[in-house]
Amino acid sequence: MVLLRLEGVTKRFGGLVAVDHVDLEVNEGEAVGIVGPNGSGKTTLYNIISGVYLPDEGKVFFEGNDITKLPPHERTPLGLARTFQIPRPFGAASVKENVAIGAMFGRAKANVDEAMKMADEYLELVGMYELVNKEAKLLTPLEKKLMELARALAMKPKLLLLDELMAGMNPNDINRIIELVKKIKVKENIAVVSMVEHLMHAITQFAERVVVMHQGKKLIEGPTMEVLNDPKVIEVYLGKKMVIEGYEG
Amino acid sequence: MRRYKPLLPVFAIYVILLIIGATTPGLWQPIMFIMFYIGIGVALNNFLGLTGYVDFGYVAFLAMGAYGMAVALNYFTELGFGAVALGFFLALLFSALLCIAVGGVALRLRGAYFAIATIGVNEGLRYLIEGARIWGGSEGIVLSGKLRKAFGPDFANYLSTFVADVCLIIVIFVASVITIYLINSRVGYALLALREDEDAAKVVGINVTKYKLIAFFTSAAIGSLIGASAWTLKLTYVFPEDVFFIHYTVEAIVIVMLGGAGTLLGPVISGLIYGALKYYLSVILPGFQLLAFAPLLIIIVVAFPDGIVGYVRKKLRGKSLFEYIR
Ligand SMILES: Nc1ncnc2c1ncn2[C@@H]1O[C@H](COP(=O)(O)OP(=O)(O)O)[C@@H](O)[C@H]1O
Numbered sequence: 057m058v059l060l061r062l063e064g065v066t067k068r069f070g071g072l073v074a075v076d077h078v079d080l081e082v083n084e085g086e087a088v089g090i091v092g093p094n095g096s097g098k099t100t101l102y103n104i105i106s107g108v109y110l111p112d113e114g115k116v117f118f119e120g121n122d123i124t125k126l127p128p129h130e131r132t133p134l135g136l137a138r139t140f141q142i143p144r145p146f147g148a149a150s151v152k153e154n155v156a157i158g159a160m161f162g163r164a165k166a167n168v169d170e171a172m173k174m175a176d177e178y179l180e181l182v183g184m185y186e187l188v189n190k191e192a193k194l195l196t197p198l199e200k201k202l203m204e205l206a207r208a209l210a211m212k213p214k215l216l217l218l219d220e221l222m223a224g225m226n227p228n229d230i231n232r233i234i235e236l237v238k239k240i241k242v243k244e245n246i247a248v249v250s251m252v253e254h255l256m257h258a259i260t261q262f263a264e265r266v267v268v269m270h271q272g273k274k275l276i277e278g279p280t281m282e283v284l285n286d287p288k289v290i291e292v293y294l295g296k297k298m299v300i301e302g303y304e305g
Numbered sequence: 306m307r308r309y310k311p312l313l314p315v316f317a318i319y320v321i322l323l324i325i326g327a328t329t330p331g332l333w334q335p336i337m338f339i340m341f342y343i344g345i346g347v348a349l350n351n352f353l354g355l356t357g358y359v360d361f362g363y364v365a366f367l368a369m370g371a372y373g374m375a376v377a378l379n380y381f382t383e384l385g386f387g388a389v390a391l392g393f394f395l396a397l398l399f400s401a402l403l404c405i406a407v408g409g410v411a412l413r414l415r416g417a418y419f420a421i422a423t424i425g426v427n428e429g430l431r432y433l434i435e436g437a438r439i440w441g442g443s444e445g446i447v448l449s450g451k452l453r454k455a456f457g458p459d460f461a462n463y464l465s466t467f468v469a470d471v472c473l474i475i476v477i478f479v480a481s482v483i484t485i486y487l488i489n490s491r492v493g494y495a496l497l498a499l500r501e502d503e504d505a506a507k508v509v510g511i512n513v514t515k516y517k518l519i520a521f522f523t524s525a526a527i528g529s530l531i532g533a534s535a536w537t538l539k540l541t542y543v544f545p546e547d548v549f550f551i552h553y554t555v556e557a558i559v560i561v562m563l564g565g566a567g568t569l570l571g572p573v574i575s576g577l578i579y580g581a582l583k584y585y586l587s588v589i590l591p592g593f594q595l596l597a598f599a600p601l602l603i604i605i606v607v608a609f610p611d612g613i614v615g616y617v618r619k620k621l622r623g624k625s626l627f628e629y630i631r
């Protein structure tokens with residue numbers, strides 16, 4: 057069943073078209089990778105899906121319902137959760153409270169006691185159990201990312217949007233996180249959309265399907281290995297350099 | 306019950322203060338003066354402390370409470386204790402109406418814009434009452450003669466001394482329970498999140514306007530009950546230039562920030578310190594607080610951005626005492 061559907065979604069910032077007539081479908085329980093160079097509109101797309109920005113054109117559907125105009129706090133309980141490219145912890149709250157807040161106001165809609173228990177569970181899962189009482193703003197950038205992952209999972213989403221979650225992690229952490237997300241995805245039937253700038257390797261391990269973004273447009277979409285070996289995609293990643301070299305020569 | 310542990314030190318402070326006041330000749334009035342400052346600290350903390358939003362018009366809620374009580378005692382004097390009850394009801398009603406007028410619009414704004422929007426509320430309301438001659442205009446409402454005539458001097462005196470003080474004390478106890486209840490509930494966690502990062506809070510599923518309004522109404526309601534008891538009932542008059550005096554707003558803000566915004570013990574301790582200093586120093590150095598505010602605020606912001614209790618809480622994280630300090 058189609059969980060998320062974008063129809064001709066467009067977002068402009070002044071003269072810049074950050075997202076340009078993008079169509080996208082994500083099925084229940086599917087793992088999708090969104091790949092694209094810096095500035096290709098990936099984060100903006102997430103902001104439209106989560107309701108941070110309203111699109112200038114196009115529509116967003118979740119489980120068949122039009123949520124284009126819904127404010128973020130009304131979408132989240134439907135089963136959306138995301139992490140931020142630059143982590144946004146609730147700094148003065150403890151790590152546990154951060155995750156519990158996700159459980160309280162996400163789809164899980166837990167009461168305070170349940171939320172605290174869930175926070176312990178998910179923090180244990182991401183391997184942060186010994187940090188539960190720490191003030192969130194004191195975490196390292198990597199820990200903040202893991203905490204955001206725990207917060208998003210504690211919301212019990214149907215659709216999880218990961219924004220450069222693995223950027224800046226070492227290979228060990230990346231493998232650990234991929235295994236973890238894969239496991240939870242299957243166990244709780246979560247559709248996971250993960251966007252990355254580089255880290256092609258990580259995407260091949262994880263995504264069943266890949267969408268490549270370029271200058272706000274959807275360049276190509278299909279099974280992971282097929283797409284990543286496509287000449288057009290190789291050009292997007294290497295082409296720029298060749299063009300510049302060409303001009304120089 | 307575990308979550309209500311933080312009430313223990315707070316109630317201990319209240320009880321000790323009241324026992325000292327009741328048993329030491331000449332100390333009851335200073336203690337009630339201190340209780341007033343603890344009260345406005347606790348009241349404003351439910352908004353400023355829990356949301357991080359600064360309301361420069363806060364004293365207007367105390368004024369609404371003061372007028373609510375004055376209107377009831379002035380026009381429904383014959384109801385006796387019923388008039389006092391009606392007075393508290395009107396206090397809540399008037400402050401709630403002001404909440405709707407201010408909060409419905411201004412709380413959709415972000416922090417700094419909200420603060421600016423509230424600056425005019427207090428003065429505007431005062432000039433409205435004076436200019437349109439509402440509730441006696443600038444002459445205010447003077448109740449002492451009426452109360453004495455209706456009830457006789459003994460009962461009138463009993464109202465303005467004993468009943469007024471008891472009401473204030475009850476309001477402060479109840480307000481403290483409400484603060485801890487809020488902090489420990491979903492409301493408290495929603496406010497904690499939006500205080501830290503409003504946009505992230507929305508994305509996590511929090512209806513930020515709703516929770517800001519809850520804090521605003523709670524804080525306004527408590528403020529209005531304090532205005533009704535500590536001003537109208539106790540002083541038996543209401544003058545607009547007194548009840549809309551912006552000074553009280555600034556004092557309440559200092560108390561909340563100094564003690565530790567968002568904690569309960571914070572405003573209690575700093576209300577105690579501030580009230581005591583003001584009571585004794587104003588005799589020796591009238592107007593000292595004006596001189597003291599600026600350096601005090603700078604010291605707080607630079608050295609103790611989390612306030613006294615916020616600082617102590619940080620040191621106690623993970624220790625067993627932590628649960629009692631809130
Ligand atoms: N709030 C904004 N205001 C103006 N321009 C923006 C804003 N957000 C993103 N952009 C621009 O939109 C384009 C796409 O950005 P983004 O979605 O962050 O790309 P990506 O996540 O793929 O790196 C970039 O050119 C960026 O500068």
Ligand SMILES: [Mg+2]
Binds near residue numbers: 098099100141
């Ligand atoms: Mg991005």
